[in-house]
Amino acid sequence: MASFSTNEFRAGLKVMLDGEPCSILENEFVKPGKGQAFNRVRLRNLKTGRVWERTFKSGESLEGADVMDITMEYLYTDGEFWFFMDPKSFEQHQADAAAVGDAKQWLKEQEPVEVTLYNGTPLSVTSPNFVELEITETDPGLKGDTAQGGSKPATLSTGAVVRVPLFISQGEVIRVDTRTGEYVARAGKS
């Protein structure tokens, strides 16, 4: 893997720091007019999600991390692993619960998701910002109540529970914002 000098650090660059794959968030050049130059860098640890700050002497370098973001198709889960397929190579990858994380409640078979591979193994899975899922269970809808507030829990086909307006019925397909876990609209009416 190539190595990168502090002056090549850009947001999004993937590097190894203390043996952990990280994504650079911010790189600030700090230099007194008459003194040592530094780069004050913020990085996200791609394994833990934790944000690190680290100061380097300008000109030092870090090894690049073998990290790739690939859009894959979600296949199925056997309860222990979640299986994904790269639609270009047809290669299948299995991700454990730690890698799938919160994304697992939004995974729908045959739908695309972004899988981050580190040394060829899934490190994390990112759902699209919006997904459309069917409601498998909710209290009966209140007909005609389309304007008033008020909500009720609804269980989706993936097992996720979201709050929906009272007029939504079982069997309907709704659009959910995966970043907040909130109902957005009936599918097709966004």
Place this chain on the structure above:
Amino acid sequence: MSPAPAKADVEDWRPAASPAALARRAELLAAVRGFFANRAVLEVETPLLASHGVTDPAIEPLIVDAGAMLAAPRYLQTSPEYAMKRLLAAGSGPIYQLGRAFRDGEAGRRHNPEFTLLEWYRPGLDHHELMAEVADLLTHCLGPRPWRKVSYAQLFREHLGVDPHRASVEELAALARDRLEVGDLALARDGWLDLLLSHCIEPGLEGLVCVHDYPGSQAALARVQERGGIAVAERFEFYVDGLELANGYHELADPAEQARRFAADNALRRSRGLSERAPDPRLLAALEAGLPACSGVALGFDRLVMVATGAGRLDEVLAFPWARA
């Protein structure tokens, strides 16, 4: 015919600075010239491409090495100090220059590799008298504002509870490791001081602050005095809300001491794996002829425009910053 550039390359043809920022910039250029005209300080211009660069181990020049005129590579000037000292030694009297300077590798929120530097020299003034004049200029440009002077030692005592002149390298390193994530960073004594100053002290400097009496090891081209067994450089820096704005010296005039500093700089450059820089023989000859006792200061003009416009990035006050130049 050369191929047309990719579209992405030309979409940034527009200026980075707003029309209002460019107008403020023009006003400040006029204000600076007015300030010095009133005080009978002569505006001068010296070469941007010179046969010698500075020996300063912390400053790297951009070098021009192609062209029929060039018998040897020439250095884009990192500051006009050598040429201006030659003018002073030739009897110019007080002089200022408002021009471009270039520094390789310096790009970021507060840096652009090509920038505008205001540099001036005052024969007969010591560094404390020049500090007062810098404050006058800033008041003239930015409106009245209070300023305070604080010594480098006092600053470190106030912010970090440490004596920067006497603390051991280990103490300074431990202090930095306590406050910052630095991994296995290895630095010499002045490196740790620079790290603590830039990361732990500068961000907390409010208002207009002048720091003076730097460690002797950070004298650069300033005179050094012994004070209570400590070598103190007659050097100062101005900060506005933590932004470093100007660096000044009671100028070294002794050619033998200057030659020793050139040699020490080059020894340091060698130890860091940097190429050595030939000392400028014309500067040494001018010092031999006699540099009048004087103080001098260099002020980052673009940063002054940042302060005047409230900009958070240097790019906001440059028509075409490095990436669009």
